[in-house]
Amino acid sequence: MSRPTTLRFDALAAVKDSRARTNGSVSRVRLEEIFGENVFSLQEMRARLPKPAYKAILRTLREGAELDPTVADAVAVAMKDWALEKGATHYTHWFQPLTGATAEKHDSFLSPTGDGGAINEFSAGELVQGEPDASSFPSGGLRQTFEARGYTAWDPTSPAFLLEGPGGAYLAIPTAFASWTGEALDLKTPLLRSIEALNEHTRRALELFGTPVTRVRATMGPEQEFFLIDEEFAYRRPDLMTAGRTLFGTKPPKGQELDDHYFGSIPERILDCMNEVERELYRLGVPIKTRHNEVAPGQYEMAPIYEDANIAADHQQLTMTVLQRVARRYGLVCILHEKPFAGVNGSGKHLNWSFGTDSANLLEPGSTPHDNKQFLFFCAAVLRAVYRHQDLLRAAIAYAGNDHRLGANEAPPSIISVFLGDQLTDLFEQIVNRGAATESIDSGLLGLGVATLPKLPRHAGDRNRTSPFAFTGNKFEFRALGSSQTVSWPATILNTIVAESIDDMVTALETAIDGGKEFDAALADLLTEETRSFMPIIFNGDGYSEEWVEEAESRGLLNLRTTLDALPRMVDEKNGELFERYGVLTKRELESRFEILLEQYFYTINTEGEMAAELARTHILPAVNRYLSEILQAAERADDIGIRIDGLMRQAKGLAGQLDEFTKRIDHLVEQNAELGGDEIHEKVQHMQKNIIPAVAAVREVADELERTLPDDMWPMPTYREMLHIK
Secondary structure (H helix, E strand, O other), X not given: OOOOOOHHHHHHHHHHHHHHOOOOOOOOOOHHHHOOOOEOOHHHHHHHOOHHHHHHHHHHHXXXXXXXXXXXXXHHHHHHXXXXXXXXXXXXXXXXXXXXXXXXXXXXXEEEOOOOOEEEOOXXXXXXXXXXXXXXXXOOOOOOOOOOEEEEEEOOOOOOEEEEEOOEEEEEEEEEEEEOOOOEOEOHHHHHHHHHHHHHHHHHHHHHOOOOOOOOEEEEEEOEEEEEEEHHHHHOOHHHHHHOOOOOOOOOOOOOOOOOOOOOOOOHHXXXXXXXXXXXXXXXXXXXXXEEEOOOOOEEEEEEOOEEHHHHHHHHHHHXXXXXXXXXXXXXEEEOOOOOOOOOOOOEOOEEEEEEOOOOEOOOOOOOHHHOHHHHHHHHHHHHXXXXXXXHHHHHOOOHHHHOOOOOOOOOOOOOOEEOHHHHHHHHHHHHHHOOOOOOOOOOEEXXXXXXXXXEEOXXXXXXXXXXXXXXXXXXXXXXXXXXXOOHHHHHHHHHHHHHHHHHHHHHHHHHHHOOOOHHHHHHHHHHHHHHHHHHHEOOOOOOOHHHHHHHHHHOOOOOOOHHHHHHHHHOHHHHHHHHHOOOOOHHHHHHHHHHHHHHHHHHHHHHHHHHHHHHHHHHHHHHHHHHHHHHHHHHHHHHOOOOOHHHHHHHHHHHHHHHHHHHHHHHHHHHHHHOOOOOHHHHHHHHHHHHXXXXXXXXXXXXXXXXXXXXXXXXXXXXXXHHHOX
C-alpha cells in the first residue's frame, strides 16, 4: 500500500521559500524622523489650526475642558487637508465595540458636484458624529436586533491617524460608541469615565496635601507577548485557524526546558518582521521601546513606554492589529491566544499602571519613602482598592483563553495578592506596629566582585514573577491579563476602584480635620487604620506553592479559579453601586457586559468542541485507519509466506485498542456538542465547563498518544516540533 502524500510535508517545503523571500528586506530609516508622521498630532494642529481653535483643543487635552463645538469646523478642514496630502481617500470612525476588537466603517471624502465632477469634503458633523449599525454588535440586552441605531462620537483626547495599505490609505478617527438611548456600547466610554473619576478625587487629595493641580492622568504601558509561526503550518492546522489554539499536539522532545530561547538572539526573519512592526507603529506614534525572545520557543514580546491611559489603550489595539498584519508579509502568523501550545508557556499582557500630574508620578516613592506622606497615602489607596475589590480584578481577566494560563507556571495564580517588596512591606508594617513609618531600608550598592565592573544601585526589593499585582519601583504591574484581551476593561476597573479608595480616604481626612485634628495626625491615624485592614493582600512569597493557597484562604482572600467562578461577582450589589456612584457604568450597562462575557465564553468553548470533533474525525481518524490497515496487510503478507511476526501483531492490537478508545471519546464529544445545555446562556456555559471541556480533553489525550504512535510521514498535521522550532 502506497503511503499518502500529506499537506504537512508540502508545508515544510514551502517554509524554505517564505524564508528566502524576506531576507534582507528591511530598509534603513532614521526612526526619530518617522515617529508620529501618520498621526494628526498637536504639532500638526498647531501648524494648521487658527490660534483660538488650537488653544481650545489644548485646554481640552491638558485640562479636560469641554470642547467648543465651533472648533470642530476648523479641525475637520485641517484634518481632511492633512489626510488628503498623505494620500487618504476615505475616513472612518474607529471604535472599540464589546467584541474586544476594533471596528470601522469607511466613507469616502469624495462627493459629486452635480455637474459631472466631484470634490473632497469633510464636515464638522462628519468628524463629530457617525452612525454605524449597532444591531450586529454585542449589547448584552441593551439593544434588540431590530433597534439598529448607534452613534460614534469623536474623542478629541486621542489623535486621529492614518492607516496605509497597498491599495491606499484612510483616516481613522478614535471614537466612542453608544446606543440611541445613550448607553455605552463600547470599551472606550467607560474607560474615559473612569479616568475622569480618578482625576476628580485625586485632585481633592492633592489639595489636602497642598499641591493643587488642574489635571491628574492615569498612565499605562502594556507589555504584549505573542507567538510567531510560519503561515504554512498555521494554514494546515484548522484548530489554529478556527479556535486560535492547537486542540491537539504532543509536547516536542525539546521545549523550553533549557531556557535557551529566553532573551536569546532573535531569529533573522523574526527580527525583520519586528523591525517592520516597529516602523509602522512609530509612524502611528506608538512608542514601542522593548523587544525580545520570550520563554517558549516561537514566543516573543514587545512593550511600549508609558502614555496617558486612553491613548495607551488605543495604541495597544493598534499594536495587536499591526503585529498580525505585518507578520503575513513575512510568511508568518502572529498568534495572540493565551495558550496556543500545550506544555510550553502561554502568553500574557502585563499592564503597567500608575497615575500622576504633568510633573509628578504619584506612585514614585523617592529616596526616603517613609518621609513621603503623599506617596504613602496614594500607595495605601491602591492597596485598599485591591483588597476590597479582589473579585472585580479577578473578573477583569476572566475568559476562556486565560483559564489555560492562570495558576500555571508562566502566569500568576487566580488568587489576587500584591507584591510590595521588602522596603515597602517594611514601611507598612511600621505603620501598623508603631503608628508611623520612621525609616526606610537602604539597599545600597551591588558589587559584582570584579574591579572593572561598576557597582550597581540595588533596588529596595526583588521582583516576584508569581504575583498577579506587583509594585515595580514607581508603578503597579497587573500581570494576570491575557495576551489577546483589550487593556481597556481592566484599566477601567483599576481606575474606578482606586478613585473610590481615594474618595473614601479623603472624606475621612476632611471629617477628621473638620473635627479639630491636625492634618498630619489625621493622616497618621487614617494610614494606620487602613493598613491594618488591607495587610492580608500583601504577599511577597511564592504564588505557585500549595502552601500559599492554604494561607490565602486563612487570610480571607478569594480564590476564584475559573471564569465561571469569577464573572458572576461582577454584578454583585457592591460592584453595581461602585460603578454607578462614580458614573462609570449604570447597573444596566454593567449587567450587559456580564451577559456578553458569558456569551463569549460559550461561543469560544462551543467552537473548540465542534472543531475538536471535526479535526479528530476528518484528520486523525483516517490516518489511524490507514496505518492499522497497513500493519494488517503486512501481517497478512508475512503469514502467507510462513513468517510469524509477534511484534507486528502486538502493534496492531495496541493500535486497534487506541482506535477503539479514540472513537468512543469522539462519539461522546459529538453527543455533548449536540446537547448545548439548555436555552438560557447561564445553563449553556455550565454545560461548556462541565461537559465540553472535559470531553475535548479526553479526545486530546488519546489523539496525542496516537501522534506518538503513528509514523511521522502519516501524521496529517504540522507538529509542535515543526511549528515552534522552524523559523
